[in-house]
Amino acid sequence: MRYFIASDIHGSYYWADKMMDRFAGSGAERMICLGDILYHGPRNDLPRDYEPKKVIELMNSIKDRIWAVRGNCEAEVDQMVLEFPVLADYAILALGGHTFFATHGHLYDENKKPPLSAGDVLLHGHTHLPVCEKLVLNDKGEYFYHLNPGSASIPKGGNPNSYAVLDDNVFIIYDFEGNVVKDINLH
Numbered sequence: 001m002r003y004f005i006a007s008d009i010h011g012s013y014y015w016a017d018k019m020m021d022r023f024a025g026s027g028a029e030r031m032i033c034l035g036d037i038l039y040h041g042p043r044n045d046l047p048r049d050y051e052p053k054k055v056i057e058l059m060n061s062i063k064d065r066i067w068a069v070r071g072n073c074e075a076e077v078d079q080m081v082l083e084f085p086v087l088a089d090y091a092i093l094a095l096g097g098h099t100f101f102a103t104h105g106h107l108y109d110e111n112k113k114p115p116l117s118a119g120d121v122l123l124h125g126h127t128h129l130p131v132c133e134k135l136v137l138n139d140k141g142e143y144f145y146h147l148n149p150g151s152a153s154i155p156k157g158g159n160p161n162s163y164a165v166l167d168d169n170v171f172i173i174y175d176f177e178g179n180v181v182k183d184i185n186l187h
Contacts, residue, residue: 002027003095005149005164007034007104007125010073012047012153013054015161018176019152020058026165031062032093034125034149035071035104037086038078047153056081067091071126072106090114096169098145098186110135110146118142121186125149128156130164130173132184145186147171 004023009016023031037059038052059066063083070087079087090103098121101114105126108114116122118137122144130150137144150162150173160175172183 001029001096001168003030003032003166004028005032005034005123005166006152007149008036008071008128008151008154009033009038009055010036010040010044010047010151010153011038011050011052011055013051013058014049015047015153015176016055016058018161019163020062022163022174022176023062028165029065031066032102032123032166033059033066033068033086034102034123035069035086036073036125037068037071037082039073039075040154041073044154059084067093067102069103071104095166096186098169105148113137113144116144119144121145121147123147125151128154128159130155130159130162130181132171132173132182134184145171145184147184149173150181 004026060083066084068086093100100121100123102123105124128151131148133146134143135146149164164173169186173181
């Protein structure tokens with residue numbers, strides 16, 4: 001099964017519309033949204049075409065195909081307008097033989113790890129930086145995967161606007177031109 005993964009839309013209709021086009025063309029059955037859907041937050045500049053009401057319409061149009069977690073910019077009022085759950089701090093997903101701990105990244109990240117077992121996947125946004133890496137989990141030399149699709153609307157660190165696709169055991173981060181930014185095989 002194929003999954004489309006995005007984070008940090010921050011109310012940008014321009015990038016949300018491009019994201020929906022890429023989702024439609026990806027062949028993914030579900031979108032995993034890692035938070036910060038509507039509001040840009042006090043630390044960020046307004047993203048291009050900041051129009052959260054239009055983003056609401058786009059996201060609600062696929063409400064039965066989205067799994068989402070709460071970002072640090074989500075509030076109860078967002079849940080009142082979005083027709084899919086957005087207020088869970090994390091989701092534990094069994095995908096392709098792996099256990100994914102999906103979260104936004106403001107509560108758990110690679111430095112403040114949630115309970116993980118060897119081979120698990122920590123999937124988060126929040127930093128606006130695309131990441132695909134295998135990290136040491138413990139002193140036994142066991143590892144976990146750390147994945148971040150980057151930001152759909154406000155990338156940081158000189159990175160492009162990005163999203164990811166999980167296809168079986170391959171996690172690929174793309175820019176919106178279709179170029180591969182980073183990838184990793186979860187074997």
